[in-house]
Amino acid sequence: xxxxxxxxxxxLALTLCAFTCSHTAATASHGVAASLNALQSAEIALYNAKQxxxxxxxxxxxxxxxxAQEDKAVRQCIATTDVxxxxxxxxxxxNSFLASGVNGIKNPDSKQQIQLLGQALVTSLTTLxxxx
Amino acid sequence: MAITVQEAIExxxxxNTLAPAGVTLVKNLATDLQGxxxxxxxxxxxxxxxxxxxxxxxxxxxxxLA
Numbered sequence: 001x002x003x004x005x006x007x008x009x010x011x012l013a014l015t016l017c018a019f020t021c022s023h024t025a026a027t028a029s030h031g032v033a034a035s036l037n038a039l040q041s042a043e044i045a046l047y048n049a050k051q052x053x054x055x056x057x058x059x060x061x062x063x064x065x066x067x068a069q070e071d072k073a074v075r076q077c078i079a080t081t082d083v084x085x086x087x088x089x090x091x092x093x094x095n096s097f098l099a100s101g102v103n104g105i106k107n108p109d110s111k112q113q114i115q116l117l118g119q120a121l122v123t124s125l126t127t128l129x130x131x132x
Numbered sequence: 133m134a135i136t137v138q139e140a141i142e143x144x145x146x147x148n149t150l151a152p153a154g155v156t157l158v159k160n161l162a163t164d165l166q167g168x169x170x171x172x173x174x175x176x177x178x179x180x181x182x183x184x185x186x187x188x189x190x191x192x193x194x195x196x197l198a
Binding site: 024025026027029030032033034036037040044047054057058061062064065067068069071072075079 | 165166170173174176177178180181182183184185187188189191192195196
């Protein structure tokens with residue numbers, strides 16, 4: 001139940017934002033940062049529940065750090081050039097994260113949860129790209 | 133995705149008890165971003181990413197494998 005609820009958080013964020021946020025790149029980018037933060041929170045909850053191994057936790061946390069740094073770089077690129085291709089690096093980074101780090105998770109339920117949240121992150125980035 | 137009020141309350145409760153970073157998300161959801169400038173929103177976004185990075189560093193440092 002807890003995992004199902006945690007998986008709802010970024011989806012809820014995106015849904016609420018669709019009704020309450022202006023459709024600017026800044027608000028879309030805010031959704032990306034919030035979704036990534038929620039994904040990390042969910043992974044930590046899974047790790048604390050011993051549904052993610054320590055080695056998997058290490059790989060995933062290193063991935064979150066890389067993704068957050070990439071997200072900041074995307075935002076800086078948008079502020080400088082304001083072109084959709086700024087987001088491509090972020091999308092590629094998430095897809096790489098899903099293909100490598102997340103695919104290595106042994107627990108099928110944990111893997112599914114993190115994949116679901118990762119896809120929400122891709123949706124956030126796609127929304128951001130469309131806003132440019 | 134439609135959720136019930138009870139589920140929303142459970143999300144808020146879990147965010148407070150299980151995922152401290154989730155509290156930031158909930159607070160951000162309650163914030164009207166339309167009243168802020170792009171620069172202010174981007175500053176908030178950078179702060180969220182900085183928190184993600186700091187949390188990752190903290191989690192990694194707790195692992196014996198690190």
